[in-house]
Amino acid sequence: MNYKKSSGLNQATSKFWVGVTASGKSFPRTKNSRLLAFTLFFITLFSLTTFLQPVSAVRADDGLAANSPARVANTDGDGVRFREAPDTGSATITIIRENExxxxxxxxxxxxxxxxxxxxxxxxxxGYAMSDYLIFAGKAAPGVKAIPTGSPAKIVNTDGDGVNLRQQASxxxxxxxxxxENTVVTSLGGPFTDKQNNSFFRVDFKGTSGYVSIAYVGSAPADAVTSGGGGNLKVTNTDGDPVRFRSGPGKTFDQVGLVYEGQVVKALSSAVKxxxxxxxxxxxxxxxxGYVSSLYVANTSDAVGKAPAAPAKAPAAPAKAPAAPAKTQAPAPTKIPAQVQSAPSNGSLGSNIVAFAKKYLGWRYVWGGKSxxxxxxxxxxxxxxxxxxxxVSAGSSAAGDLSIGSPVSLSNLQPGDVLVWSNTYMPGxxxxxxxxxxxxxxxAENASTGVTITSVNSPYYASRFTAARRP
Known part of the structure; x- marks a missing residue:
């Protein structure tokens, strides 16, 4: 039997009709039956959209899914607060470091x-972490040994055909x-697995980051020169301060050593982001x-030389703490006027504050520590x-310290003045x-440096300076 679905306006009765008959004839419908039909239609539509959706992980507004890994990012190396509740006023459990x-x-x-x-x-x-500082990290591949971030890696097993560098881990x-074959790249993490269980390493190739199948990535010597690398670099723009070089490309990585103004070093890679x-x-x-920030090196034809002696102005810190760090992440700021750097003493109080503070140079950074x-x-x-x-009375937060004593201009800084910065690991x-x-x-800078001494003119801090207060 050949059924037809019909709908329309019956010109003889002016009643809207809808029905299914063998001949295609329609059934007339009253107002009540029309209301019932529309009600049934919307119920059916709701049921289809609600219950026939594909099953997937619950996703947040920006695409991060429940039970998927995320990486801490965009914190300028300070990490993000891991809180007991989803509120900026909630107690902090700990600080989760950048890249963790x-x-x-x-x-x-x-x-x-x-x-x-x-x-x-x-x-x-x-606990809870602010969404501004979390990015998708990919699915970790089981049973595959990772190549440490920042380490060189070599393209292998391609039979001379090479391998694709892809935009995503898919x-x-x-x-x-x-x-x-034999191209040397820089490992940036992984392995990660796509929906078809194909695993990839994230790598950097001549400044471009992408993903390569793990089947074609092998380890390389620590001093291997990556594609685009080579040549020499001279340390510069340090204002005479020592500059750290680290175990990986980022300021959250451990310090390997120090380099100094004018020192020439061998470049093993092109710039890695x-x-x-x-x-x-x-x-x-x-x-x-190790890795050094591009802010403090420049290409040179000079020969590699031994490290010069540390500048006399660099403070001697206890062995348990690194020297003042090199900073990145910010555009070069306007220099603080020269008279600030030779400001007279702030009386006996300022001298006493500085002398007392220096007693703790090199102490560990402990979140919440105030004694x-x-x-x-x-x-x-x-x-x-x-x-x-x-x-001197003091606040228990950076915001609270804005009420200490009286405001001071940069041109009038004196020893013992309190300095406040904004927008480091959090807004404000x-x-x-x-x-x-x-x-x-x-x-007390962070877990990597502890209590340390830093130049006021360092790009990172000078660009985020907010206020100075005199006790």
Whole structure:
């Protein structure tokens, strides 16, 4: 029997009709039956859209899915606060460092100020981290040994055909380049697995990052020169301060050693970008290999030479703490006027504050630490301890320290003045230190540096300077 579906307006009765008959004849419908038909139609439509959707992980607004890994990024090396609740006023469990991995456990939740948080799992604990500082990290491939980030790797097993460098960790992703056999690249993490269980390493090739199948990536000697690398670099733009070179391309990596103004080193790679887009060169000097920020080196035809003696102005820190760090991530700022660097003493109080603060040079960075009994200090805790031990009231946060004493202009800085910076690991006032004279300040910087001394003119801090206060 041949059924037809019919609908339309019956011209004889002016009633809207709909029906299915063997002959194609329609059934007339009253107002009530029309209402019933529309109701049934929308119920059916809702059922189809609700229950026939493909099953997938619950995804957050920007694409991060529950039970997928995410990487901490965009924190300028300071890390992100791991909180007990999705609120900027909630207690901090710990600081999760730049580039570390977390597991997404729930979608975004906004606090009363509009800040978005993910529920995440980190080192066996569950808490919340701001979504601005988390990016998708890919699915980790089981049973495959990783090549450390920053290490050289070699293209192998291609039978001379080469292998595709892809835009994403997927066999269907677009091809950025074809890497020939024995090409040396820089590992940027992985392995990661796509939906078809194909695994990839993320690598850098001449400044372009992409993904290569793990079947065609092998290890390479630590001093191997990557494609686009070679030649020599001269250390420059340091204002006489020592510059760190690190085990990987990013300031969260451990310090390998120091280089100094005018020193010539061997370049082992072209510039490699970190997750913030800042560039680093892999170098070799005095038998050590590591990464130095591109802000502090330039190409040179000069021969590689031994490291010069450390500048006299560089403070001597205890062996347990690194010297002042090199900073990246920010455009070169306007220099602070020269008179700031030779400002007179701020009386006995300023001198006492500086002398007391220097006693803790080299102490560990401990989140929430505000006295020696904690084994170390965070930035505001260090300022709090130093000032209160010298009879000055201080806040317990960078924002709170904005109310210390009276405001001071940059041209009038004196030893003992409190300096405040904004937009470091979080929006708004977020870091504090104490000016010690000579264009330098002392502060509890982060877990990598502890209590250290840094130039006020360093690009990272000068571009984020907010205020100075005189106790």
């Amino acid at each position: 991995l977390v597991m997404i456990k729930g979608g975004q939740t906004k606090d009363s100020e509009g800040h978005s948080f993910y529920k995440v799992e980190y080192q066996g604990k569950t 066999s269907g992703s677009s091809v950025l380049a074809v890497l020939t 970190d997750d913030d887009g800042d560039k680093w060169f892999r170098i070799e000097t005095n038998g050590k290999v 020696p009994s904690a084994g170390g200090f965070d930035c505001s805790g260090f300022v709090y301890w130093v000032l209160t031990q010298n009879g 006032p977020s870091h504090v230190g104490i000016y010690i004279g000579g264009g330098q300040f002392i502060h």
